[in-house]
Amino acid sequence: MTAPDPETDPEAGTPPADAAPARRHAAGADPAKRAQILEGAARAFLEKGFDAASMEDVRRAAGVSKGTIYVYFADKVELFEALVADKRDRMFADVISLLEEDLPLRAKLTRFGEALSRVLCSEDVIRAQRIVIGAVARMPGMGERFYRVGPSRMHDRLAALFEAEVAAGRLAVPDARMAAVQFIELVSAGVWRRRLFCGPHAGVEEAEIVRTVASAVELLLRAWGRGEARQGLDD
Amino acid sequence: MTAPDPETDPEAGTPPADAAPARRHAAGADPAKRAQILEGAARAFLEKGFDAASMEDVRRAAGVSKGTIYVYFADKVELFEALVADKRDRMFADVISLLEEDLPLRAKLTRFGEALSRVLCSEDVIRAQRIVIGAVARMPGMGERFYRVGPSRMHDRLAALFEAEVAAGRLAVPDARMAAVQFIELVSAGVWRRRLFCGPHAGVEEAEIVRTVASAVELLLRAWGRGEARQGLDD
Amino acid sequence: MTAPDPETDPEAGTPPADAAPARRHAAGADPAKRAQILEGAARAFLEKGFDAASMEDVRRAAGVSKGTIYVYFADKVELFEALVADKRDRMFADVISLLEEDLPLRAKLTRFGEALSRVLCSEDVIRAQRIVIGAVARMPGMGERFYRVGPSRMHDRLAALFEAEVAAGRLAVPDARMAAVQFIELVSAGVWRRRLFCGPHAGVEEAEIVRTVASAVELLLRAWGRGEARQGLDD
Amino acid sequence: MTAPDPETDPEAGTPPADAAPARRHAAGADPAKRAQILEGAARAFLEKGFDAASMEDVRRAAGVSKGTIYVYFADKVELFEALVADKRDRMFADVISLLEEDLPLRAKLTRFGEALSRVLCSEDVIRAQRIVIGAVARMPGMGERFYRVGPSRMHDRLAALFEAEVAAGRLAVPDARMAAVQFIELVSAGVWRRRLFCGPHAGVEEAEIVRTVASAVELLLRAWGRGEARQGLDD
DNA sequence: GATGAATGAGTTTTCATTCAT
DNA sequence: GATGAATGAAAACTCATTCAT
Numbered sequence: 014m015t016a017p018d019p020e021t022d023p024e025a026g027t028p029p030a031d032a033a034p035a036r037r038h039a040a041g042a043d044p045a046k047r048a049q050i051l052e053g054a055a056r057a058f059l060e061k062g063f064d065a066a067s068m069e070d071v072r073r074a075a076g077v078s079k080g081t082i083y084v085y086f087a088d089k090v091e092l093f094e095a096l097v098a099d100k101r102d103r104m105f106a107d108v109i110s111l112l113e114e115d116l117p118l119r120a121k122l123t124r125f126g127e128a129l130s131r132v133l134c135s136e137d138v139i140r141a142q143r144i145v146i147g148a149v150a151r152m153p154g155m156g157e158r159f160y161r162v163g164p165s166r167m168h169d170r171l172a173a174l175f176e177a178e179v180a181a182g183r184l185a186v187p188d189a190r191m192a193a194v195q196f197i198e199l200v201s202a203g204v205w206r207r208r209l210f211c212g213p214h215a216g217v218e219e220a221e222i223v224r225t226v227a228s229a230v231e232l233l234l235r236a237w238g239r240g241e242a243r244q245g246l247d248d
Numbered sequence: 249m250t251a252p253d254p255e256t257d258p259e260a261g262t263p264p265a266d267a268a269p270a271r272r273h274a275a276g277a278d279p280a281k282r283a284q285i286l287e288g289a290a291r292a293f294l295e296k297g298f299d300a301a302s303m304e305d306v307r308r309a310a311g312v313s314k315g316t317i318y319v320y321f322a323d324k325v326e327l328f329e330a331l332v333a334d335k336r337d338r339m340f341a342d343v344i345s346l347l348e349e350d351l352p353l354r355a356k357l358t359r360f361g362e363a364l365s366r367v368l369c370s371e372d373v374i375r376a377q378r379i380v381i382g383a384v385a386r387m388p389g390m391g392e393r394f395y396r397v398g399p400s401r402m403h404d405r406l407a408a409l410f411e412a413e414v415a416a417g418r419l420a421v422p423d424a425r426m427a428a429v430q431f432i433e434l435v436s437a438g439v440w441r442r443r444l445f446c447g448p449h450a451g452v453e454e455a456e457i458v459r460t461v462a463s464a465v466e467l468l469l470r471a472w473g474r475g476e477a478r479q480g481l482d483d
Numbered sequence: 484m485t486a487p488d489p490e491t492d493p494e495a496g497t498p499p500a501d502a503a504p505a506r507r508h509a510a511g512a513d514p515a516k517r518a519q520i521l522e523g524a525a526r527a528f529l530e531k532g533f534d535a536a537s538m539e540d541v542r543r544a545a546g547v548s549k550g551t552i553y554v555y556f557a558d559k560v561e562l563f564e565a566l567v568a569d570k571r572d573r574m575f576a577d578v579i580s581l582l583e584e585d586l587p588l589r590a591k592l593t594r595f596g597e598a599l600s601r602v603l604c605s606e607d608v609i610r611a612q613r614i615v616i617g618a619v620a621r622m623p624g625m626g627e628r629f630y631r632v633g634p635s636r637m638h639d640r641l642a643a644l645f646e647a648e649v650a651a652g653r654l655a656v657p658d659a660r661m662a663a664v665q666f667i668e669l670v671s672a673g674v675w676r677r678r679l680f681c682g683p684h685a686g687v688e689e690a691e692i693v694r695t696v697a698s699a700v701e702l703l704l705r706a707w708g709r710g711e712a713r714q715g716l717d718d
Numbered sequence: 719m720t721a722p723d724p725e726t727d728p729e730a731g732t733p734p735a736d737a738a739p740a741r742r743h744a745a746g747a748d749p750a751k752r753a754q755i756l757e758g759a760a761r762a763f764l765e766k767g768f769d770a771a772s773m774e775d776v777r778r779a780a781g782v783s784k785g786t787i788y789v790y791f792a793d794k795v796e797l798f799e800a801l802v803a804d805k806r807d808r809m810f811a812d813v814i815s816l817l818e819e820d821l822p823l824r825a826k827l828t829r830f831g832e833a834l835s836r837v838l839c840s841e842d843v844i845r846a847q848r849i850v851i852g853a854v855a856r857m858p859g860m861g862e863r864f865y866r867v868g869p870s871r872m873h874d875r876l877a878a879l880f881e882a883e884v885a886a887g888r889l890a891v892p893d894a895r896m897a898a899v900q901f902i903e904l905v906s907a908g909v910w911r912r913r914l915f916c917g918p919h920a921g922v923e924e925a926e927i928v929r930t931v932a933s934a935v936e937l938l939l940r941a942w943g944r945g946e947a948r949q950g951l952d953d
Numbered sequence: 954g955a956t957g958a959a960t961g962a963g964t965t966t967t968c969a970t971t972c973a974t
Numbered sequence: 975g976a977t978g979a980a981t982g983a984a985a986a987c988t989c990a991t992t993c994a995t
Binding site: 302303304314315318323324 | 988989990991992993
Binding site: 060061062063064065140143144145146147148149150151153156157159160164165168188191194195197198199202203206207209210211212224225228229231232235236237 | 296297298299300375378379380381382383384385386388391392394395399400403423426429430432433434437438441442444445446447459460463464467470471472
């Protein structure tokens with residue numbers, strides 16, 4: 014349940030990099046070049062969006078030839094899906110790991126919430142999410158996978174944590190998964206949605222995130238906290 | 249605070265309709281034709297997205313000539329922005345009006361929450377939001393305006409309601425705006441975000457929305473409810 | 484049997500040209516523009532062949548824009564097939580009509596044979612046949628149609644003529660269709676095949692054609708001629 | 719007149735094989751590898767045609783590297799011309815040899831005619847001829863050479879035979895070369911041309927060839943046969 | 954004032970050829 | 975000497991926009 018399971022995704026991603034640095038790579042199998050292309054694609058797509066970015070933009074940003082891109086990726090869509098798959102996994106891994114730390118509930122939720130909110134609301138990630146959302150109509154599978162390995166997995170992990178806390182008598186939530194979903198939503202309440210539609214409010218986000226997460230934790234504990242978990246609540 | 253302020257938007261909308269109903273309209277000044285074009289644009293853009301829909305698609309759906317479209321709208325982007333502005337206002341008006349009704353707090357929040365959630369998560373509105381979000385990079389102003397007259401206005405109205413309830417001693421929220429933002433987020437917790445990334449879960453949404461709104465109301469009242477507003481809570 | 488039946492071909496060709504010169508044509512329906520494009524396509528394809536000629540070559544030769552070509556023809560293949568269909572019918576009509584003339588058999592065969600041979604071995608027609616033959620693998624239907632309305636129809640008409648001559652006692656061919664096929668082949672014996680593979684032998688063709696047709700007629704009449712048809716044969 | 723004269727061709731073919739069989743070949747000088755490449759090229763070009771077959775198709779079919787191909791052949795055109803030169807000679811050798819056999823005229827012409835017709839109208843050879851003909855515009859030399867060592871040589875050999883028969887009193891042709899050309903044309907009358915433009919008429923060809931050759935022989939002998947060569951003719 | 958045929962810049966993708974390994 | 979990854983020019987085709995009718 015805690016093991017990472019990236020293998021559930023059809024997009025295997027990088028071909029097995031030889032342990033011993035091979036002198037010559039098979040066509041489309043040089044991980045460095047693949048990464049270079051993905052990096053250029055990230056720059057081009059994040060700046061302009063999927064449709065507005067041309068393969069020429071990608072080529073220029075990646076510093077490779079057009080032909081080379083097509084050796085590594087069958088077409089523009091496949092390149093984009095590979096890019097999303099690549100960033101996605103990296104993105105959520107660190108955040109989830111915070112739930113494994115040995116900390117009091119309040120501190121753990123706060124650290125997790127802030128980390129999650131910071132990631133999801135950072136400029137690049139917001140741009141990426143906008144593009145993915147904008148592309149869902151044409152690439153439904155990609156959106157589903159993004160949701161599954163991102164938000165959905167968060168829900169699972171957090172629900173498990175809540176259940177453990179219930180068993181330990183520190184929480185009285187009647188529906189752990191609902192509570193998990195609500196908490197995830199609350200940690201970026203007002204920020205994530207706004208960022209999806211609006212440009213960054215210069216410098217505001219960090220303070221807002223701290224306030225928002227603190228409020229989310231308080232709301233949760235005030236509603237469902239028991240025993241030591243209620244410490245510090247006025248009531 | 250409750251006054252409608254559409255005039256803050258640069259998109260004036262319909263050109264000044266002549267006071268005296270002219271028999272003949274100036275170029276690009278026939279409101280019926282304008283509406284006809286917007287209707288066609290809505291169909292075309294909702295079905296295919298901004299980039300994938302061609303002006304030919306719009307023309308066909310609207311049943312006018314290409315030239316006419318360009319008389320009413322300077323280019324594709326302006327047409328799209330006008331379309332979004334047009335739908336946007338209609339969309340939020342009804343929902344907000346529910347907050348004016350004379351009902352007990354719990355019922356009022358439930359009705360408002362369900363209505364809002366149903367609107368925001370309906371297939372067409374989800375599609376529209378995806379397209380707007382996907383277009384934010386290229387049309388930042390449009391996203392800002394959408395957020396301002398949509399979610400942001402919700403926050404304002406709901407915060408005002410909460411303040412009134414605090415004044416009436418039925419709520420003890422320390423930060424009415426934060427609570428408003430949180431409530432808005434909670435009423436579609438787990439549904440809106442998923443729908444942004446995924447196709448509809450056949451038939452699931454309605455039941456999910458009812459459950460989710462009920463849980464949101466309960467969470468809010470359990471944390472901050474006072475007096476009669478706590479009726480029905482076990483604790 | 485003698486009526487022209489161009490309607491057997493699926494390629495309807497030119498849309499009905501209004502008797503009264505319309506001021507404005509439907510998209511892709513201006514016969515003059517269509518002819519202009521076909522003329523440019525003819526120049527481009529005849530010079531370079533189907534694959535080697537680019538749509539840019541066609542555009543330049545036709546003096547229209549690329550977009551316009553694609554309004555009139557769905558793609559490169561369709562343009563080419565339309566071109567072939569267009570030239571084909573014109574090409575064979577005159578030749579076949581020679582068989583209807585009221586002349587002694589020997590003269591009729593000679594005139595027909597020379598006309599056919601001249602057409603089939605002229606530079607432009609040879610180029611066209613080369614391109615069609617080279618394209619058969621990719622457009623089998625086009626090759627079949629070319630053969631059907633070209634050589635095959637010749638066989639039919641000539642076989643009918645031979646049958647009439649047999650009935651009139653001037654010919655004793657045991658198999659009129661075989662004789663027709665043989666005669667068609669003989670009138671350009673050695674010339675057509677060579678021209679398919681080789682460039683023009685400066686100035687040789689005309690004399691060669693006359694000699695070849697004379698020899699073909701003599702061979703036929705010597706083998707199967709009866710009565711007056713044998714006049715002038717030494718044996 | 720009967721000596722092989724491949725030296726008239728500029729395509730020397732295999733580079734000078736070292737007199738002493740070297741253990742190691744110079745670049746582009748290994749005949750086995752050259753043959754292997756040509757074999758792959760044959761497969762690739764016959765299947766797709768000159769333009770549609772890519773050098774990658776050739777490489778795959780040949781099982782060598784791209785670079786190696788370019789060591790043996792300067793470019794795609796040269797490879798194709800070498801391929802055609804290679805197949806060409808093989809193709810006509812056997813057929814011509816039939817003219818050397820010691821058989822009665824009628825039998826000899828029949829065997830020769832059928833063999834020639836079968837070869838020229840077989841699927842692979844038809845495909846090859848289509849490709850060569852389609853490429854004549856871009857590679858005129860190749861077409862010329864094909865005609866010269868193919869049909870043209872046939873004409874020479876057959877004309878020589880006819881002259882011998884005239885001298886022997888068995889034939890009375892006034893123009894042996896013309897008769898030779900005519901006979902060559904007649905043995906595939908109606909079949910070769912049709913096959914150039916159309917796909918195979920399932921199973922028809924063999925019977926048609928036999929009938930056609932018989933008719934060609936009969937026509938020739940009926941017109942010009944003398945003495946024993948007229949045996950079996952009704953007249 | 955409305956129309957829609959024409960435009961041509963710009964898109965994605967292919968593939969003959971080269972040259973570092 | 976062989977290899978095959980990389981190249982980039984060029985291809986077919988699209989579509990937002992204009993302007994003569």
